[in-house]
Amino acid sequence: MTKTERREARSSAIFNKQAAAYAAVQSIKMLSPKVMIKNPVMFVTEMGAVLSTISLFAVSADAYAVSVTVVLWFTVIFANFAEALAEAKGKAGADSLKQVRRETVCTRFVDGGSEQIVSSELKVGDRVLVADGGIIPCDGEVDKGIASVDESAVTGESAPVIRESGGDRTGVTAGTKVLTGSIEVIVTAGAGESFLDRMISLVEGAVRQKTPNELALTVTLSGLTLAFLMVTVALLPMGRYFGAELSIPTLTALLVCLIPTTISALLPAIGIAGMNRALAANILAKSGKAVELAGDIDTILLDKTGTITVGNRQAVEFVPVEGVTGRKLAETAMNASYGDTTPEGKSIVVLAEKLAGLEADIPDGAEIIIFSAHTRLSGVDREGRKLRKGAYDAVTAFVQQNGGLIPPDLKEITDRIASSGCTPIVVAEDNEILGVVSLSDVLKAGIQSRFARLRSMGLRIIMVTGDNHLTAKAIADEAGVDGFVAEAKPEDKLNYIRKEQKGGRLIAMIGDGTNDAPALAQADIGVAMNSGTQAAKEAGNMVDLDNNPTKLIEVIEVGKQLLMTRGALTTFSVSNDVAKYFAIIPAMFILAMPHLAGLNIMRLASPESAVLSALIFNAVVIPALIPLAIKGVRFRAMGADALLRRNLLIYGLGGVILPFAGIKLIDMLLSAAGIF
Template sequence: MNARNELIDQPVRHEAAAHPAPLWREALRQAFVKLDPRQLMRQPVMLLVEITALMTTLLCFVPGQAVATGVAVQIALWLWFTVLFANFAEALAEGRGKARADSLKAGSQGLIARRQVAPGQYEGIAASRLRRGDVVRVEAGELIPGDGEVIEGIAAVNEAAITGESAPVIRESGGDRSAVTGNTRVVSDWLLVRISANPGESTLDRMIALVEGARRQKTPNEVALDILLIGLSLIFLLVVATLQPFARFSGGELPLVFLVALLVTLVPTTIGGLLSAIGIAGMDRLVRLNVIAKSGRAVEAAGDVQVLLLDKTGTITFGNRRCSAMLKSPGVSGQALAQGALLASLADDTPEGKSIVEYLRNLHPMPEPARDRLTVVPFSAETRLSGVDWEGHVYRKGAVDAVLGFLGLTREQLPEPLAREIERIAQSGGTPLLVCADGQLLGVIHLKDVVKPGIRERFAELRRLGIRTVMVTGDNPLTAAAIAAEAGVDDVIAEATPEKKLARIRQEQADGRLVAMCGDGANDAPALAQADVGLAMNDGTQAAREAANLVDLDSDPTKLLDVVQVGKELLVTRGALTTFSVANDVAKYFAILPALFSGIYPQLGVLNLMGLASPQSAILSAIVFNALIIVALIPLALRGVRVEAADAASLLRRNLLIYGLGGLVAPFVGIKLIDLLLTAVGLA
């Protein structure tokens, strides 16, 4: 039975950028939905604020209160606003990824797969019913129904629905490019795919779960911070509970509404209200990089990584050897060598051949014959030559021995300058190619691994952050050292084997360091599993993807550097806003405590450093500031604190200065301004 897939790819875009108004409206609606105590259980501090808001609301209807009803109602309203603002921050963070999740869901609904029941026989089945080990056939124009590994065939696959990149990629059985992702489209030929994930376990399912904040699991750092916030809240609850007996012992009485207000302003509501939003926004930044995290621990570990193991090919270098220089034979003009090399490479569609053409076009622009007028001699493993015949002339390029054999020459007959250059290229780890025309040796082309632009600067920035980089390569030590020096890495593992990689990671971990590594082959799986942060390429082998705790859908090894940056931003943002939240409490002592005890101990009036108008105004101003500061910090929580290239001590000093000192000063200024406003409009 042949069942064709009828769905088309859904455009991938972020709702926040395309339709900002609906995002804000939905977040506002969700802020009220999240008032459900069952949902607030995930945020214990805000659950405490909701309980106090409910108590204050009830106290507004109790007669005989020492506080004016109007002031009590205002305090109750601002307590509810505090909870709503925290819920709004979380809903806004969740909404940034919801559009992408909806798009991914839409692309997989109703998808029909062709499951193999016998060789050459297939049955139509809903993709949601596929199980690990099932084999499906996917033809041109059809969507791949689930994550799997190609066991037969070769085809171009459009992964735009997952990665956002429209250029098709080649997937084939065997090798390190055999893995395919569900919800991507085959655009040519056909594939036989063995499904590798049960429903709910695929890359698509993980991505949807990751961008839907409600289903995001808390990371160990968040759990620890939650425990700290709960502990502080219990301490302040105990402190506030003892104030009333103390006041009565002194012959006075404290209004319950004021005690509730004091409790809310003292507990760390700022970080308590923003903690979930910070985590969701951090994971959203990871999703925007097209990286799937199998655990939140991996993202946090990325922020503390001290050693990065990076594969040379494709990460530090472009992967394909490129033309970097040419040297002519004695008696040959540079123009003749350039023309011969260009003509010998015009029909060469390999990356190396294209790089020679690009190099010469930039260096020696010259007329080029139409390709249909050339007789192409393609490269073959037997001849190790390629070139063209044109208007009776013969142009060839290839390996040294192959060209010498084509010309009927020996190594000893090479001109001395050319022989020395060939030896120098080989010793530096490059590849020499000889060029000839009409039986004459024109010169040599130097092909080499080219270090990616800007990679040296990125490594220098990581070094300033205290992260050491280690290049992993199968090259010999001499070649590896040359590339390492050019790229600016700190250390090299040459002639790398799986055992060498694993041993190095274990050694670093034994010395107390967190290690990150990226890889795509089955031989990388042991090291990926051992590393604290293992980033696998999505187009790599199934073994690598299963061993890693992060999967890059774009299959870009340099993404590991961005993951480290996201991890650091996540940790620094939490730390900065926690510092700000705790520092806030100092000003509130000076605002609320003198107001509470002014009738019992008039001497405490000297602590009213802000010169607040009245006890009612002081307490109401502190409550209003407590609510509004959450709103003011929402953009920072979503964007994250920028991590500059500096060591840990410098970052700590900077955050203490900005967020510690800022947390002390901001409430003094904010509460005083709110007090002036409330007094001016007669609300207190």
């Protein structure tokens, strides 16, 4: 089964018998006023049903009053059913995740030794060993070793991934399995706080909060409900004045038909379904707001290494400056890479061993200089010698500070390597530059076509990288992005995002490293790779379980689909009130004001049949629209004006026409059955 088929299967699973049975039970439990008050419109509907029920016992109950009361209760239950059915999908997802989360016996290092311990007893900062065939017991970061890890239980992908110390592929998730290799993991989340625990909590809906857009719509709907409530209450004395006795069931039916019950009933389901659709695309959204906001993003900022490129740049060539031998350069580059645990550093050692047959020669007491985003160089201090490798400007500045000169051919060498799309790493010993190591970047498969699709949606794609301008330009041209920021430090990414935001743009940042964390936190949407560091995953408001930088396509489509669905159903809900006016208003006052018969354009059989037909249509349209609310309006890549026109045509005009046909059909069925 393909990945798309698996997602479709998960999407359709919500409509199975188990989900429907769960939703049916929940829809009754949710009748509690404490639950219903969260949705003011449906709370008013429930209170109307209660009032109508009371009137059955206070006044002589006839078939009409009983029918109205029953339909009112079904309206409330159908609304609860819509929300419960959406939650059923989250519950099903949570149940499958709970099967992944299990107690695991693991080896924890303690006091120079080790001990066997169950995963629930691990604490943040503990160090555990996971060998071949072992289940990773905790969320953490690889501190030592390298392993092939099966993450299918979390991501659904069958292909194993590599996790290793150093670089930005250190993150591991509880419940995943080590296939080959051995790693030492430092625990970053305690019991009940793991990534998997948070996923379970989110998909169960326990922490789902209304988004700003949803809150604004709820306030608007509540205002409309209050206005119609005042109008309905005023109709009671008005009816008496004109000699028309209006019963409690009739007034309640009018109120329920006039207030926006359809969109209010489906609004919670739309929000829950949005997060579920994101999860179905293997995107963990930490809030509904993040999903909704994704629909308005106009600029995407991507870190190059690990997102646009595969991430593991490989040393492919040693290029010495004039007067230096290739062997001398290779030997110095190898020794300068001692202690460098990054894939790039390891590849330099491998290339030196392969081409020159060298072995690292580092005496005890040598000082390792760790690479940092600020210094942009690394190396070794040994026996009075300073071996360095790093970016052109960083190494040349180091050499000049030590009284050295810059070789005249160095610039030409680095420019040639950079213009070919590779990354030049300058190597120096003390105050002498020896040459350049060429590191080759590899673009992720299919990245260009994915970027083209993002641009077709009106999005700008900006690449950020610590590489020099020439290297950045070569990679940017090959990948097909709209622009790039070269030689970027963490603060440069942050400042760029702030600058764009001040210009009114909404920014999405995608990254996987600790140095991406500030930018991920500042961006409107921060998508962290699941393979990335814990700092990146904590800073972002979304986590991509597939580690696919172009996954933002799915995120944006889900966000736009959520907004489109909410807008479409709101338009439909408001427009279908027109038919109800023509059904109920004449029915209520036709005896006192016979000339209102002209408004009965549907030629409904009787006043009772008109009220009941409108009320039944108002109730049944809710479950009829549940599939649309949960699956969402189909996303189409078109402009906002075109989308508005399309929604007004389909859901606005359709919302006017369909109720006329539906109410008339129900009226005909009631008349044919001899009920009214």
